[in-house]
Amino acid sequence: MTITDTAPPSRAIREEPAPERITPTLTVTGPLHDRFEEILTPAALAFxxxxxxxxxxxxxxxxxxxxxxxxxxxxxxxxxxxxxxxxxxxxxxxxxxxxxxxxxxxxxxxxxxxxxxxxxxxxxxxxxxxxxxxxxxxxxxxxxxxxxxxxxxxxxxxxxxxxxxxxxxxxxxxxxxxxxxxxxxxxxxxxxxxxxxxxxxxxxxxxxxxxxxxxxxxxxxxxxxxxxxxxxxxxxxxxxxxxxxxxxxxxxxxxxxxxxxxxxxxxxxxxxxxxxxxxxxxxxxxxxxxxxxxxxxxxxxIFSIIKTYRGRGSRFVMPDRNQVTMxxxxxxxxxxxxxxxxxxxxxxxxxxxxxxxxxxxxxxxxxxxxxxxxxxxxxxxxxxxxxxxxxxxxxxxxxxxxxxxxxxxxxxxxxxxxxxxxxxxxxxLDVFIGRPITDAGVRANVSVALRYIEAWLRGQGAVAIDGLMEDVATAEISRSQIWQWIRQQKSTEEGTEITRELIAGLVDEVLTGPDRREGDRFDDAAEVFRDVALSESFRPFLTTRAYADHLVELA
CATH class of the missing domain: 3.20.20.360 (Malate synthase, domain 3)
Incomplete structure (x- = not known):
């Protein structure tokens, strides 16, 4: 479905198009499921x-x-x-x-x-x-x-x-x-x-x-x-x-x-x-x-603070997610x-x-x-x-x-x-809290992020996990903390060094754990998590590449 913008231009906001330019168009490339045509009308798409x-x-x-x-x-x-x-x-x-x-x-x-x-x-x-x-x-x-x-x-x-x-x-x-x-x-x-x-x-x-x-x-x-x-x-x-x-x-x-x-x-x-x-x-x-x-x-x-200061040193490193309270x-x-x-x-x-x-x-x-x-x-x-x-x-x-x-x-x-x-x-900017990172906090971040991403890939955006309502924002905190802890070479209160190898092992534990079901998306979720938490470069948002790679539906 292709819609051409034929509505009259707003003189106050745009100039008339130059003669050599084409008329802008909007093309729907996704499949038209039941009743979609009621929303994707020619008039709505022209707007x-x-x-x-x-x-x-x-x-x-x-x-x-x-x-x-x-x-x-x-x-x-x-x-x-x-x-x-x-x-x-x-x-x-x-x-x-x-x-x-x-x-x-x-x-x-x-x-x-x-x-x-x-x-x-x-x-x-x-x-x-x-x-x-x-x-x-x-x-x-x-x-x-x-x-x-x-x-x-x-x-x-x-x-x-x-x-x-x-x-x-x-x-x-x-x-x-x-x-x-x-x-x-x-x-x-x-x-x-x-x-x-x-x-x-x-x-x-x-x-x-x-x-x-x-x-x-x-x-x-x-x-x-x-x-x-x-x-x-x-x-x-x-x-x-x-x-x-x-x-x-x-x-x-x-x-x-x-x-x-x-x-x-x-x-x-x-x-x-x-x-x-x-x-x-x-x-x-x-x-x-x-x-x-x-x-x-x-x-x-909280995610914005971590992302913005992820490479600026230890004083910008936060403890376990549940310790970053209001x-x-x-x-x-x-x-x-x-x-x-x-x-x-x-x-x-x-x-x-x-x-x-x-x-x-x-x-x-x-x-x-x-x-x-x-x-x-x-x-x-x-x-x-x-x-x-x-x-x-x-x-x-x-x-x-x-x-x-x-x-x-x-x-x-x-x-x-x-x-x-x-x-x-x-x-x-004073984000120093003075509380420790713990083994349990590291494990929880990996588990929550993976389980949320898996549900997200199945089409669920708000997910109850371990008595908390998780959405994209809380998953972002979990994965960005992991990335920062590795980059800043942090250790837990118990003395465990937080390394890529440690996190990879925790990912494997989830992949072989009791949450697995026939038809689940945990393997894809692990791929997404490794990309946004373990790669050398930091992805600004976990959802952008995951969406392009996994959620685009071809007509």
Whole structure:
């Protein structure tokens, strides 16, 4: 299927094509499974083609900026609060648009993938908001990418139901469903089942961000507005205010194209990279007409620290993953700065996801999980957050109780300015924790990463492993720590040297262990893990090559 972009150009955003150039086209190369044609319509693809014509080049520029910054930091230049944007930070007059209709109360948000069963469970959960995740909690198989769009399409129109292979039927029964905030894939991710050919006849894989955003906005914006809500988005993996500006341009063009009022689209930005933490006010400023708030994406933030400083010496080496908690110094500084920044500008501050999940079979494990989650949400509410994430419906009452106790009937606490907080660059960069790496921690990282990657290759993006909810971000921490520990020649508390040979042996243990099943993907998972954890060079993201090698479905 090939779609030609024949829509009229926006004079404010692009120039007329030169006569020698061709008309840009979008070509679907993936197979058309059941009902895919309802999403991949000619009109929808023409819109996505225009998004690529206008913004694909700027996307590549922003990704090049990331590479340059990473090179500079790797060579000893620490990131700082920017001098050139100090006037933005010093100007007390500006505010962001804030909550759109249906986003006024965000005290509990449930996160999860967009397959039909999980969509129905989220809509029946009783949360105020559902983060419909097309990114870290979704394995980007072609069926999941377009199938997730179908789930959202049906859910918004009240026509979603699902019957499991075992015959269990799922339906939306809640009188009031959560407000949907969809998370598209980050700027760095591609969609290999759709190709874009630009005006210069160059053909490239489509942007996962523009595909996810474009299809959802095109099909659902009008229906959401009619319901008294709106097209709302979580923006992941942003590393600079220039990347936020690019999203703002995408939003403004989309509103013009779809003939909806400027500012109807609202976005919440995940602050989950170190460079973004140093540009929070600038990110809010660039998105101010469309911005509802910021979220503390804790797991990707830890991964970003490890990745950014992986070669800078022992003082940047972290201990076992379970020791890098929200109460250690640099994480406290990051979250307190986020709340202060948000409330200064009228933006909601949304807390992160505790990885603990409840157990309906083990009362003791369930009690421990609820206790951990309660403590985590109590800290967030006390720090001034306006809402938080959970990964399971059974955690919603616990999280809500902690926020109710602080909010006392209010929908938020934007009036808490946190003038008591002062955070300098050194606070964000002081990642020394002073706790050991252990044999158990090394073994857990290998086991969790392999088991998660295996599930991801089978199409599962959010996986319960050993009582924790794992997604791409937590797997990234596990594999990047292994890479860094080897590179920095670290040893465990028990005296075990962390070497490639040691890790290779632990991989073999998993491959011969009790988790093996007929038809599993552990051999492929081991190949991916060795590439991202044991190779000489560091892969910026474990999913990019794994996606291209293993998840692309040919028509």
């Amino acid at each position: 996505v083609a225009q998004l690529h014509e206008l913004f694909a080049g700027a996307r590549y520029d922003r990704l090049a900026d990331r590479m340059r910054l990473g090179y500079e930091i790797g060579n000893g230049r620490d990131p700082r609060f920017r001098e050139d944007t100090a006037p933005i930070r010093n100007d007390a007059s500006w505010r962001v648009a804030g909550a759109g209709p249906g986003l006024e109360d965000r005290r509990v948000e449930i996160t999860g993938p967009t397959d039909p069963r999980m969509t129905i469970n989220a809509l029946n959960s009783g949360a105020q908001v559902w983060l419909a995740d097309q990114e870290d909690a979704t394995s980007p198989t072609w069926r999941n990418v377009i199938g997730g769009q179908l789930s959202l399409f049906d859910a918004i129109r009240g026509q979603l139901s699902y019957t499991s292979p075992e015959g269990k039927r799922y339906e939306v029964t809640a009188e009031r469903t959560p407000t949907i905030v969809m998370r598209p894939r980050g700027w760095h991710l591609e969609e290999h089942h759709i190709h874009f050919t630009d005006r210069w006849k160059r053909t490239m894989a489509a942007s996962g961000s523009l595909v996810d955003f474009g299809l959802y906005a095109f099909h659902n914006a009008a229906a959401l507005i009619a319901q008294g809500r709106g097209p709302y988005f979580y923006l992941p993996k942003i590393e600079s205010s220039e990347e936020a500006r690019l999203w703002d341009q995408v939003f403004s063009f989309t509103e013009q194209y779809l003939a909806i009022p400027h500012g109807t689209i609202r976005a919440t930005v995940l602050i989950e990279t170190l460079p973004a933490a140093l540009e929070m006010e600038e990110i809010l400023y660039e998105l101010r007409d469309h911005c509802a708030g910021l979220n503390a994406g804790r797991w990707d933030y 109460t250690v110094g640099f994480m406290r500084s990051y979250t307190e700065l986020l709340v202060k920044t948000c409330h200064k500008r009228g933006a909601y501050a949304i807390g992160g996801m505790s990885a603990f999940i409840p157990s309906r079979r083990d009362p003791e494990a369930n009690a421990r999980a609820l206790e951990q989650v309660a403590a985590d949400k109590r800290r967030e509410a006390s720090d001034g957050f306006d809402g938080t994430w959970v990964a399971h419906p059974d955690l919603i009452p616990t999280a809500r109780a902690e926020f109710d106790a602080v909010l006392q009937g209010r929908p938020h606490q934007l009036d808490r300015q946190r003038d008591d907080v002062t955070v300098y660059e050194r606070h964000l």
